Amino acid sequence: GAVVSQHPSRVICKSGTSVKIECRSLDFQATTMFWYRQFPKQSLMLMATSNEGSKATYEQGVEKDKFLINHASLTLSTLTVTSAHPEDSSFYICSAGPGNRFGTQYFGPGTRLTVL
Amino acid sequence: EDQVTQSPEALRLQEGESSSLNCSYTVSGLRGLFWYRQDPGKGPEFLFTLYSAGEEKEKERLKATLTKKESFLHITAPKPEDSATYLCAVQEAGANSKLTFGKGITLSVRP
Numbered sequence A: 001g002a003v004v005s006q007h008p009s010r011v012i013c014k015s016g017t018s019v020k021i022e023c024r025s026l027d028f029q030a031t032t033m034f035w036y037r038q039f040p041k042q043s044l045m046l047m048a049t050s051n052e053g054s055k056a057t058y059e060q061g062v063e064k065d066k067f068l069i070n071h072a073s074l075t076l077s078t079l080t081v082t083s084a085h086p087e088d089s090s091f092y093i094c095s096a097g098p099g100n101r102f103g104t105q106y107f108g109p110g111t112r113l114t115v116l
Numbered sequence B: 001e002d003q004v005t006q007s008p009e010a011l012r013l014q015e016g017e018s019s020s021l022n023c024s025y026t027v028s029g030l031r032g033l034f035w036y037r038q039d040p041g042k043g044p045e046f047l048f049t050l051y052s053a054g055e056e057k058e059k060e061r062l063k064a065t066l067t068k069k070e071s072f073l074h075i076t077a078p079k080p081e082d083s084a085t086y087l088c089a090v091q092e093a094g095a096n097s098k099l100t101f102g103k104g105i106t107l108s109v110r111p
Helices: none
Strands: A004-007 A010-013 A019-025 A032-038 A045-051 A067-073 A076-081 A090-096 A111-115 B004-007 B010-014 B019-025 B030-038 B045-050 B056-059 B062-066 B070-075 B084-092 B099-101 B105-110
Touching: A004 A090, A010 A019, A019 A032, A019 A090, A019 A111, A032 A067, A032 A076, A045 A067, A076 A090, B004 B084, B010 B019, B019 B030, B019 B084, B030 B070, B045 B056, B045 B062, B045 B070, B070 B084
Parallel strands: A010 A111, B010 B105
Antiparallel strands: A004 A019, A019 A076, A032 A045, A032 A090, A067 A076, A090 A111, B004 B019, B019 B070, B030 B045, B030 B084, B056 B062, B062 B070, B084 B099, B084 B105
């Protein structure tokens, strides 16, 4: 089946530092990947759509300069949280699908970010 | 107005007690409806994709159905290991491919 991995699974950092999260599609190529964040006991909120070889598309209210997305290859997208603050602490999850933009999306295991 | 509404918010069942989870949606054109299971601290696990009204899919104790306005996830004779949050998401027809999620249904199955 379609497998999506994320790294790291958990990260703790100090306020003001930057954190990079990787999302990989392991057994398929994905020209489009999606980044979500999830607060405790809430559903997934789409942050941005990552497009291979072009700029990401951000949802309304998501700061582009704070959440930098790079989709440099057909199997890797990265999310960098710049100058992280405690309010950025959350569960970040990526998804991708063999059908690229449409069809079933498979999710990574998530990354728990804690900013002290 | 929410495009995807799931009910109930939480459901507690006794092992073996069958029930259904509801997902109602309001989109102009449906490209697909998706069901996922999410365990605490983990990413959503794919269960089913439904594309057209009348479609049904089954996997072990789970069966998903779709009408023009809603989808049901039927759980037959649940076991404690079925305890999780079940998420429903829709993808609208058109150029935008993003999924819109409901708030989820937390299912607890007591032994």
